[in-house]
Amino acid sequence: MRRGSFAADVGCDHGKLAAALAQRGICPRVLASDLRPGPLTGARALVERLGLGDRVQLALADGLCGAPPELVDDVIIAGLGAEETARIILGAPWLKHPDKRLVLVPASRHGLLRELLAREGYEILKEIPVQEAGQLYTVMSARYCARPRELTSRERELGLIDPSLPEGRSYWLRVLGRCRRIEAGLLQAAREDPELLRRQRELARYIEGELEEHGN
Numbered sequence: 023m024r025r026g027s028f029a030a031d032v033g034c035d036h037g038k039l040a041a042a043l044a045q046r047g048i049c050p051r052v053l054a055s056d057l058r059p060g061p062l063t064g065a066r067a068l069v070e071r072l073g074l075g076d077r078v079q080l081a082l083a084d085g086l087c088g089a090p091p092e093l094v095d096d097v098i099i100a101g102l103g104a105e106e107t108a109r110i111i112l113g114a115p116w117l118k119h120p121d122k123r124l125v126l127v128p129a130s131r132h133g134l135l136r137e138l139l140a141r142e143g144y145e146i147l148k149e150i151p152v153q154e155a156g157q158l159y160t161v162m163s164a165r166y167c168a169r170p171r172e173l174t175s176r177e178r179e180l181g182l183i184d185p186s187l188p189e190g191r192s193y194w195l196r197v198l199g200r201c202r203r204i205e206a207g208l209l210q211a212a213r214e215d216p217e218l219l220r221r222q223r224e225l226a227r228y229i230e231g232e233l234e235e236h237g238n
């Protein structure tokens with residue numbers, strides 16, 4: 023999140039992130055929302071216990087419905103699947119402004135989300151791979167650049183993940199493993215979609231070459 027920005031934490035669940043952003047002075051105001059009343063009750067209890075009621079506003083909402091665009095600079099959507107994350111972004115066309123920022127931590131299908139962002143004219147500015155409890159995540163920051171485009175297979179699957187970082191290497195290896203599995207599964211179907219098989223092979227070769235070059 024950009025220091026000093028007004029933030030919206032969509033799908034805030036327990037509210038810990040929203041509370042931390044406000045408590046640490048990173049964001050002077052945070053709008054924390056969730057689709058379900060249960061999590062919101064928990065988040066409200068946390069916010070009140072920490073005395074953050076003047077800085078964290080809670081809302082029961084689907085995505086960014088009802089969020090005032092003029093009071094939100096940075097939107098974080100963490101822990102939701104790629105399709106739901108994309109649906110929330112598409113449901114708020116006011117995000118298509120270069121001053122707004124997205125901070126996304128998709129729970130699944132990172133490639134799909136990268137593809138949808140690019141098609142809608144968003145550019146990914148940075149991606150940080152994170153390994154936590156045996157899971158690999160990517161934290162993406164993105165903004166609208168008004169240049170919709172299609173991604174190559176490499177861009178879709180690897181994003182801006184740096185393979186020279188230990189977590190980045192793990193990420194690339196995971197993509198390589200998936201390419202191999204797809205390759206294996208596609209052997210039968212290859213006659214029907216030889217182009218798909220060719221792309222997977224090309225991506226696998228590229229990953230192997232790059233990882234070797236990075237000395238991993």
Ligand SMILES: C[S@@+](CC[C@H](N)C(=O)[O-])C[C@H]1O[C@@H](n2cnc3c(N)ncnc32)[C@H](O)[C@@H]1O
Pocket residue numbers: 032033034035036055056057058061083084085086099100101102106110
């Ligand atoms: C897995 S939790 C993630 C919690 C938190 N963001 C984190 O990363 O720790 C997903 C939360 O998003 C909420 N959620 C799912 N779809 C949503 C939507 N369309 N709008 C708002 N909240 C949503 C769920 O109710 C749930 O509390």
